[in-house]
Amino acid sequence: MIVANYLTAAALFCFGLYTVLTRRNLIKMVMGLSLIESSSYLLLISMAYRRGSTPPVLLNPPHGQTVTGLAKGNVADPVLQNFCLTAIVIGVAVTAVFLSVAVRVSQHYRSLDSDRMREMKG
Amino acid sequence: MYLAVVIAELALVAILLVRLGRGPTVSDRIVALNTMATQTALATLFFAAYADRTVDLDVAIWLASFSYLGAIIWSRYLERGLL
Amino acid sequence: MTGFWALDYLCLAAILASGFLVVRMRNLNAAVMALSGVGTVLSLTFLVLGAPDDAHSEVVVGAIALPTLYLIAIAKARTNVSAEDELGESSDRRHPG
Amino acid sequence: MIEGLVIGLVALGFLFSLSGAVGIVRMPDVYCRIQCSSKSVTMGAIPTLVALVIAEGPVSTYGSRALVVAGLLVILSPTASHALARAAYKAGVPMWAGAMRDEPHDQTSTKEAG
Numbered sequence: 001m002i003v004a005n006y007l008t009a010a011a012l013f014c015f016g017l018y019t020v021l022t023r024r025n026l027i028k029m030v031m032g033l034s035l036i037e038s039s040s041y042l043l044l045i046s047m048a049y050r051r052g053s054t055p056p057v058l059l060n061p062p063h064g065q066t067v068t069g070l071a072k073g074n075v076a077d078p079v080l081q082n083f084c085l086t087a088i089v090i091g092v093a094v095t096a097v098f099l100s101v102a103v104r105v106s107q108h109y110r111s112l113d114s115d116r117m118r119e120m121k122g
Numbered sequence: 123m124y125l126a127v128v129i130a131e132l133a134l135v136a137i138l139l140v141r142l143g144r145g146p147t148v149s150d151r152i153v154a155l156n157t158m159a160t161q162t163a164l165a166t167l168f169f170a171a172y173a174d175r176t177v178d179l180d181v182a183i184w185l186a187s188f189s190y191l192g193a194i195i196w197s198r199y200l201e202r203g204l205l
Numbered sequence: 206m207t208g209f210w211a212l213d214y215l216c217l218a219a220i221l222a223s224g225f226l227v228v229r230m231r232n233l234n235a236a237v238m239a240l241s242g243v244g245t246v247l248s249l250t251f252l253v254l255g256a257p258d259d260a261h262s263e264v265v266v267g268a269i270a271l272p273t274l275y276l277i278a279i280a281k282a283r284t285n286v287s288a289e290d291e292l293g294e295s296s297d298r299r300h301p302g
Numbered sequence: 303m304i305e306g307l308v309i310g311l312v313a314l315g316f317l318f319s320l321s322g323a324v325g326i327v328r329m330p331d332v333y334c335r336i337q338c339s340s341k342s343v344t345m346g347a348i349p350t351l352v353a354l355v356i357a358e359g360p361v362s363t364y365g366s367r368a369l370v371v372a373g374l375l376v377i378l379s380p381t382a383s384h385a386l387a388r389a390a391y392k393a394g395v396p397m398w399a400g401a402m403r404d405e406p407h408d409q410t411s412t413k414e415a416g
Contacts, residue, residue, distance in 0.1 A: 001210075004213070004214060004217060005213070005217065005254075008217045008220065008221060011221060011224075012220065012221070012224050015224045015225065015227070015228050016224075018228060019227070019228050025233070027233060027275065027278060027279060027282070028233065028236065030275075031227060031236055031237070031240060031275070032228075034240060034271065035224055035227060035228075035240075035243070038220075038224075038243055038244070038247060038267075041247065041251075041259070041263070042220070042247065042250065045250075045251055045254050045256050045259060046254060048254070048255075048256065049254045049255060052206070053255055054175070054255060055175060055177060055255045055256060055257050056255075057177060057257065057258060075255075076254070076255040076256060081256045081258065081259055084256065084259050085258060085259055085262055088259065088262045088263060088266055089262065089266075091266070092266045092270055092271060092274075095271060095274060096274055099274055099275065099277075099278040100278075102278060102282070103278050103281050103282055106282040107282075112282055123308075123309070123312070125208040125212070127312055127316070127350065128212060129208075129211060129212065129215060130316050130319075131319070132212070132215045132216065132219065132249075133215075134319055134320065134323045135219055135246065136215075136218070136219060136222070137323040137324070137327060138323055138326060138327075139219065139222050139223065139226070139242070140327050141326050141327050141335075142223075142226065142235075142238065142239060142242060143226050143229075143230075143239075145235075147332060147390075147395050148232075148234045148235065148238075149332045149336075149386065149389070149390040149393070149395050150332055150335060151234075151235055151238045152238070152386060153326060153332070153335045153336055153339050153386065154326060154335075155238050155241060155242060156339060156382060156386070157322070157323070157326060157339045157342060157343075158242060158245060159245055159268070160342075160343055160347055160375065160379070161319065161347075162245050162246065162248075162249055163371060164347055164350055164351070165249060166249060166252060167351070167354065167364075167367065167368060167371060168350075168354065169212070169249075169252060169253065170252075170364065170367075171354060171358065171364045172208075175257070176363050176364075177257040178252050178257050178260070179363070179364065179367040180257075180261070181248065181252060181257065181260050181261060181264060182367065182371055183367065183370060183371060183374070184261065184264050184265070185245070185248075185264060185268070186371045186374045186375055186378070187374055187378065188264065188265075188268055188269050189378075189382070190374075190378035190379070190381065190382045191269060192241065192268065192269055192272070193382035193383075193385065193386055194382065194385055195269075195272070195273055195276070196272075196276075196386075196389075197382075197385045197386045197388070197389035197390075198385075198389070199276050199280065200389040200390065200393050201388070201389040201392050201393060203280060203283075
């Protein structure tokens with residue numbers, strides 16, 4: 001069932017959240033954020049899938065499918081796939097910004113340990 | 123039959139994950155990752171033939187050439203310490 | 206249809222194993238490599254679920270672009286920071302830094 | 303006839319891929335593992351792709367893409383293995399304790415002595 005995909009996305013989200021919350025290395029925390037992004041991609045694509053559907057970009061219908069069947073909606077949801085595409089492209093830019101911030105912080109504090117950043121403590 | 127090939131290649135990927143997790147040095151993990159990318163390219167090709175989707179074939183070519191690029195980037199990083 | 210679900214579950218199991226490796230690794234380079242494995246298997250899952258365009262961009266981004274970004278960040282942090290032990294053990298290099 | 307040939311080639315490729323994967327897990331050394339992965343590509347992946355070419359025909363859509371992937375693997379995989387082994391040797395990854403010779407080290411030391 002497609003529910004397994006949702007559960008896997010939830011488990012991946014929990015892995016990323018655990019990494020962000022418990023690790024002290026800044027680059028490891030950015031890695032946890034990348035895991036969370038991957039879980040959101042998986043969730044979006046799993047929501048776009050319908051039972052027995054084909055990709056929405058085909059030129060010719062594959063075996064066992066007709067053009068009228070494809071026109072009646074037996075394709076995956078293109079809107080959610082476009083959301084996922086946008087999320088992938090934005091995700092790599094966000095990761096680059098996070099990593100540059102981590103490099104600047106490590107050059108300022110001479111360390112990557114997040115416990116040593118005393119000015120950030122509330 | 124194509125589906126059996128895809129599932130067999132995925133099982134090989136699962137075997138290689140053991141070395142990716144256990145490898146004592148970084149080089150072992152690069153070897154495992156490179157072989158994983160090759161097996162995934164094969165699985166992609168056979169899945170395209172199974173599901174009869176010609177759009178999936180380009181992903182196999184991307185994977186086969188990018189495993190090489192990844193190995194080159196990793197070995198350069200390993201050799202000089204900086205990209 | 207059963208074969209499709211078997212393929213789906215195998216891909217999901219591989220993704221979960223790679224994600225667990227990302228969480229568990231102490232070495233930063235090894236965690237980056239496990240992240241690259243997540244991207245590779247995730248692109249195959251996208252193909253299975255019927256999204257080839259997303260699989261294209263996921264191959265380019267998840268398998269090559271993200272590890273390269275992480276490697277550049279780790280290398281720049283390692284060359285400018287004096288304390289080596291903050292970055293995870295570097296077991297491969299004879300002359301670190 | 304064609305069917306039996308395809309099944310035989312796929313079985314051969316899978317057996318070699320399986321032995322390569324088991325070798326990567328079981329070998330004691332980085333260099334032995336690199337050698338195992340190279341064998342797994344040459345004798346494992348290429349017969350599988352040739353089986354796909356034979357099953358679909360070399361000028362069909364799938365067969366031509368399989369040929370392209372096979373050519374890429376033949377050219378690029380030995381290059382990647384060589385670069386990886388060279389980088390591992392230069393980074394000082396230790397050899398297996400039972401290794402007999404260290405040939406690059408021997409060559410440089412004899413050149414320095416002579």
